[in-house]
Amino acid sequence: MARGLLGWCAGARRRYSERMEATASATDDNATDADPRVGLSSAQVARLTAAGETNAFTGDSSRSAWNIVRANVFTLFNGIVGACFLVLLLLGRWQDALFGLAAFGNAIIGCWQEFRAKASLDRLALLNAPRARVRREGQEHEIAPAEVVRGDILILRAGDQVTADAVVLEHRALQIDESMLTGESDAVDKKDGDEALSGSIVVAGEGVARAVRVGADSYVNKFAAEAKRFSLVASELRTSVDRVLKWVGWGIGPIGLLVLNAQMMVAGGWVSAVQSGTWTQAIVNTISALTAMIPLGLVLMTSIAFAVGAARLAARQVLVNELPAVEGLARVDIICLDKTGTLTEGELAYRDLERLDADTAGWEDALSWFGAAPDANATARCLRAPYPASAPREASVYISFSSARKWSALALADRPDEIWVLGAPEMVLGDVATDAGTAVGEAVTRLAAAGLRTLVLAVSTASYPTDAQTAESLPTGLAPVAVITFSEKVRPDAAQTLSYFRDQGVGVRVISGDNPRTVAAIARQVGLDVSDGYDARELPDDDAALSDVLEAHTVFGRVTPEQKKRMVVALQARGHTVAMTGDGVNDALAIKTADIGIAMNSGSPATKAVARLVLLDGQFSHLPDVVAEGRQVIANIERVSMLFLTKTIYATTLAVLFGIMVLEFPFLPRQLSITDGLTIGIPAFFLALMPNTQRYVPGFLRRSLTFAIPAGLLIAIALTVYTRAAMALGVSEPQLRTGSTIILAIVGIWVLAVLARPLNRYKVLVVGAMFVALATIFTVPLSTEFFQLTDPGEEAAYLIALVTVLTILAIEIVRLVHRRVLARSALREVA
Secondary structure: OHHHHHHHHHOHHHHHHHHHHHHHHOOOOOOOOOOOOOOEOHHHHHHHHHOOOEOOOOOOOOOOHHHHHHHHHOOHHHHHHHHHHHHHHHOOOHHHOOOHHHHHHHHHHHHHHHHHHHHHHHOOOOOOOOOEEEEEOOEEEEEOHHHOEOOOEEEEEOOOEOOOEEEEEEEEEEEEEOHHHHOOOOOEEOOOOOEEOOOOEEEEEEEEEEEEEOHHHOHHHHHHHHHOOOOOOOOHHHHHHHHHHHHHHHHHHHHHHHHHHHHHHHOOOHHHHHHHOOHHHHHHHHHHHHHHHOOHHHHHHHHHHHHHHHHHHHHOOEEEOOOOHHHHHHHOOEEEEEOEOOOEEEEEEEEEEEEOOOOOOOHHHHHHHHHHOOOOOHHHHOOOOOOOOOOOOOEEEEEOOOOOOOEEEEEEOOOOOOEEEEEOHHHHHHHHHHOOOOHHHHHHHHHHHOOOEEEEEEEEOOOOOHHHHHOOOOOOOOEEEEEEEEEEEEOOOHHHHHHHHHHOOOEEEEEOOOOHHHHHHHHHHOOOOOOOOEEHHHOOOOHHHHHHHHHHOOEEEOOOHHHHHHHHHHHHHOOOOEEEEEOOHHHHHHHHHOOEEEEEOOOOHHHHHHOOEEEOOOOHHHHHHHHHHHHHHHHHHHHHHHHHHHHHHHHHHHHHHHHHHOOOOOOOHHHHHHHHHHHHHHHHHHHOOOOOOOOOOOOHHHHHHHHHHHHHHHHHHHHHHHHHHHHHOOOOHHHHHHHHHHHHHHHHHHHHHHHHOOOOHHHHHHHHHHHHHHHHHOOOHHHHHHHOOOOOOHHHHHHHHHHHHHHHHHHHHHHHHHHHHHHHHHHHHHO
C-alpha cells in the first residue's frame, strides 16, 4: 500500500498546478470566470450546489465498523472455537466449555483496539477554517467553508485559512504560509495567477482569489484522504502468532476427523456409538483435542501485554493509538526526525548582535521600530525584547518584509535622511556578504556555519526616490552596520535522547524543509557528527539511488512532504524498520507510512491522528521509555509463547498419535482447563508483565519453536507411553485421565520454571503458587468432583512418578541445548 501512496504523492503538486490551470481556463455557465468585483450570482451558486460543486467534504477511513467486527469476530478460529463451544452447550457439558471465554476476550480486545484507531482517523481534519469570506453579487459574505462553490471569489486577509484551492486574481503584499503542507518555514509571496492551496494560512497582506478545486478534489482533502487510509502497525509478535494459527488451521480439519474416527471406534464403532449414545463422549473427546491445539491464550496474552504496556506509557504522557506500537519502537533501527518541533521547539530566539561600524548611531532605534512594526514577521518580533520601543515613532518610509525580497526598509520621520535596511545578507549586500575577505562577509560566513540564522542591518544616506520606493528597490550606497543572529530553541532533552539511540545502534536521519546548512547546525548542537546537510532538491528520482543517498547521509534539508514519504519507503526497501517523528501536516504522510509514526501533542490534528504514538507533553525524552516498554513486551511474550507453543505441539502430536493408535483421548476439556490455567494462563499473565530489559533480536518465532517443538514432542510421547502402560495395568478410564492430568500439570509447571529462569523472588512466588493451587485442586472434594479427578491407584502412582521424573530430565536437556543454540546464533549475528 505504501508504494501505491507513493505514486500519488510523487507528483501531487505538479498535477495540482496543471489541473488548476486547466480548470481556470474552463467555463461552466460563466461560473469560473465571474467578474472578481461582483462574484457569483445566487442562481449560479444554486446551480453549482445542485451539481455537487461545493466544498462540502465528509471523509471516512477505509475501515468500516462492520469490517472491524468481521475481522476480529468472524475468523476461522473463532468459528471453530464457537462451534465447539455451542456443541458442548447443546450436549449439556457447559463445564467443558470454559475455553470459549478466551476467544470471547480476544475478540473484544481486538475490536476495541481497532475502533480506537478508527476513531483517531475519523477525527482527522486539516481544513478547520471557522468561516469563509466570499464575494457574491457584489457583496461580501461570511459563510461556512462547506458552502463555498467552485468559481466563488474568495476574499483573503491576514489570519485567514484558504478554504479551497484557488488562483490569485488580485494581491496587495499577499503572503501565505504553506508550512503546514510543504514544510517550508518561510511564508510565500503570492502574485496574480499564483496558486493558493487549501489549508494554507494568509500571514500578511490581502488578496482576491477564485476557487477552482473544492471538496474532495482540493489539495488538503486529497492529502487527508491518503493519510486516513487504514493500516495496522507492523508487529512481529502478531505476525508470528498469525502464522502459527495458519499452520494449525491447515491441520485442524484432517486431524479433527482422525481423532473423531478414533473416538468413535473406541466407543464400539460408528453405528454402535450412535445406537448406544456413547457418541457424545466421543464428540467431547474430539473437541478437547481440537481446542487444545489452538493457542488462543497466546493471542489474548499478547493483547493484554500490549494493553498494559500502553497503560504504563500513558502514565508517562505517551498516548498509544495502536497497541502493537508498544512493541514497534523496540524493533526500530532507523529513526527519522523532523527538525522543527522535534529537535527544536519551533520558535526563533534572538541570539546576539555583532557591530561592524562602531561610529554609526541610530541603529537601536531602527531595530526597535522593525520589531514593533504591526506586520513584523516572526524573526523581526524576536527584536522586541532586546530592543524595546520606548515610545511610538513615526516612519517617513516603510517597506514591509517580503519573502521574495527578503528585506524590509525604514526611514524614521525625525531622521529622514537615514534609510535603514534589515534583511538577508546576500539580498541586501549582494556578493559582499559572502566574501570572506570583507568584515561583513567573514562575520556572516562564520556565524552561518555555526547554524545561526543571520540578518544584516545596513544604512544608506543617499536619496531614496519615490519611484524606487514604489518599485520596492534597494536604496543605493548601503553600508553594513551590524550582523544580527537568531537561533532556534533546541529541546533540552534532544541530545540525551539521540545519544541513547546511538548507543542502542539505532540510526538517525534528520529531515526538514529548512535550509540544509541550518538543519546540519542544529544536528551538530544535539550531538550528531555531520559536516553539512544534503539538499533534497538534488535527490535522485530512482528509488535505488535514493536508498544509496540515505545510507550515506544523515541530514537533509529542503525536503518536501512527498520526498519525506519517499525517503521512508526507500529505507524500508533496504530492510530497515523505520520510525518517523514530526508535528506538522507536512509530516503526516511520512508518519503514516513509517513502521512507527510519532507525533508531538503540539502538532496538527492530522499528524496526531495518523501517528501510532503521541508524546502528550512533547518531551522527546520519553522515547527511551517506549523502547524499554517495547522490549519488555517482546521479551516476555517470547517467553510466554514458548509455553503456549509447547502446548500446541504436544496437543497436536497427542491428537495424531491417539488417532492413529485408536486410543481414547486421555483428557476431558475441563481437565485441560487445569493444565492450561496453572501451567500457562495464570503464570503467563504475571510473566508477561514483569520487568525485562533484554535487547530486541529478530527471529522471535524461530527461537520459540526451537524449544517448543522438542519439548512438546517429549511431553506427547511421555503421555502416550503412560497411557499404554496404564492400560496394560488395567487402570480405569477416570483413573487414567487423572494420571494424565497430574503428569501434564507437574511437567507443565516445571517447563514454566525452566523458562522463567533466572529465578527471583517474584518468579519463585508465581511458580510456587501454581504448585500450591495444583495440590489444592486435587485435594478439595468440590474441585475433584467438578474436574472428575479420582485416586489413580498405587501402581499407577509409581508409573506417574517415573514418567514425570524422566520427562522433567528430558526437558532440562532440551533447554540446555536450546540455550547453546541461541548463544551460537547470537555470536553469528555479532560477527
